[in-house]
Amino acid sequence: MNELKKQIQEVFDGYKSAVFEKDAEAFLSHYTEDIHIFDLWEKWSYEGIDAWRGMVTGWFGSLGDEKVIVDFDDIQVNASDDIAIAHAYITYKALSVDGQELRSMNNRLTLALKRTKSGWKIFHQHSSAPIDGDTLKVMFKRA
Amino acid sequence: MNELKKQIQEVFDGYKSAVFEKDAEAFLSHYTEDIHIFDLWEKWSYEGIDAWRGMVTGWFGSLGDEKVIVDFDDIQVNASDDIAIAHAYITYKALSVDGQELRSMNNRLTLALKRTKSGWKIFHQHSSAPIDGDTLKVMFKRA
Numbered sequence: 664m665n666e667l668k669k670q671i672q673e674v675f676d677g678y679k680s681a682v683f684e685k686d687a688e689a690f691l692s693h694y695t696e697d698i699h700i701f702d703l704w705e706k707w708s709y710e711g712i713d714a715w716r717g718m719v720t721g722w723f724g725s726l727g728d729e730k731v732i733v734d735f736d737d738i739q740v741n742a743s744d745d746i747a748i749a750h751a752y753i754t755y756k757a758l759s760v761d762g763q764e765l766r767s768m769n770n771r772l773t774l775a776l777k778r779t780k781s782g783w784k785i786f787h788q789h790s791s792a793p794i795d796g797d798t799l800k801v802m803f804k805r806a
Numbered sequence: 807m808n809e810l811k812k813q814i815q816e817v818f819d820g821y822k823s824a825v826f827e828k829d830a831e832a833f834l835s836h837y838t839e840d841i842h843i844f845d846l847w848e849k850w851s852y853e854g855i856d857a858w859r860g861m862v863t864g865w866f867g868s869l870g871d872e873k874v875i876v877d878f879d880d881i882q883v884n885a886s887d888d889i890a891i892a893h894a895y896i897t898y899k900a901l902s903v904d905g906q907e908l909r910s911m912n913n914r915l916t917l918a919l920k921r922t923k924s925g926w927k928i929f930h931q932h933s934s935a936p937i938d939g940d941t942l943k944v945m946f947k948r949a
Contacts, residue, residue, distance in 0.1 A: 699882065699893065701914040701932075705939055707895070707948050708914070739842065741918065741929065743886040748918040750842065750930055752850070771844040771851070773916050773932040775884065775891040786884065787893055789844075789916040791934030794944045796848055801937045801944065805850050 670783055671740050671749050674776065679733040682755075685723040691716055694785045695777065701789040703770060703801075729765065732756040735772075747776045747783060752805060753790070768792070768803040813926055814883050814892050817919065822876040825898075828866040834859055837928045838920065844932040846913060846944075872908065875899040878915075890919045890926060895948060896933070911935070911946040 681690035700709040709715045738751040756767040775787035824833035843852040881894040899910040918930035
């Protein structure tokens with residue numbers, strides 16, 4: 664199980680480094696072709712890697728010369744031999760070209776992964792933040 | 807796998823009937839003691855069945871004589887022998903005592919389940935709806 668958790672941790676590490684490098688293909692290499700993603704923003708779902716590629720290239724392209732630091736907290740993994748579920752809190756922090764923090768937000772992240780010939784791949788992802796019941800607005804800072 | 811999908815479907819059916827009956831203990835019987843839940847409303851997480859019991863009894867208690875009809879769309883299940891991941895769209899529809907629809911909303915739902923001696927139990931749940939990027943408000947109707 665420790666070896667397995669290490670392998671899942673590598674997926675989280677790969678996510679973090681691909682976002683920092685704004686490398687869409689490195690980012691997408693952690694997903695299966697037939698992904699079904701419930702993402703926080705705008706759309707009810709992304710189905711298939713091409714739809715997800717559109718989101719990712721749009722996101723990275725929108726950043727200009729900013730960099731985004733991703734950090735994960737409280738990663739919890741449950742796995743069998745060929746299916747794993749991981750969930751965590753995630754912080755996205757945008758930095759200006761001279762390293763100043765421009766903005767940050769927290770999300771909650773659930774990953775469902777399957778073991779493939781080329782390692783663990785995400786086939787389902789769910790990210791969100793809770794909703795304030797009075798304003799119906801999203802809460803971006805974890806209390 | 808068909809038998810297994812049938813077993814997972816029974817968890818969805820149990821969720822639906824427990825909400826309709828506003829039966830908190832029937833509802834909670836589908837969860838493990840050590841659940842970790844990312845729920846749509848207000849809180850970043852619920853950890854442990856007692857915290858979740860507080861949410862459920864508060865929800866059911868707030869309904870007065872209303873009934874809530876739950877429907878699931880596009881349930882997808884991936885499972886190994888002892889761990890399963892299911893995701894779906896969920897519709898909550900509130901009915902007045904004379905059967906009139908008062909309100910409804912859609913959510914996205916991810917369930918992570920493990921096989922126990924008393925059947926499949928949810929140990930992690932993530933529910934959300936997407937956020938409008940302009941208003942930062944939650945979107946409650948699936949397009």
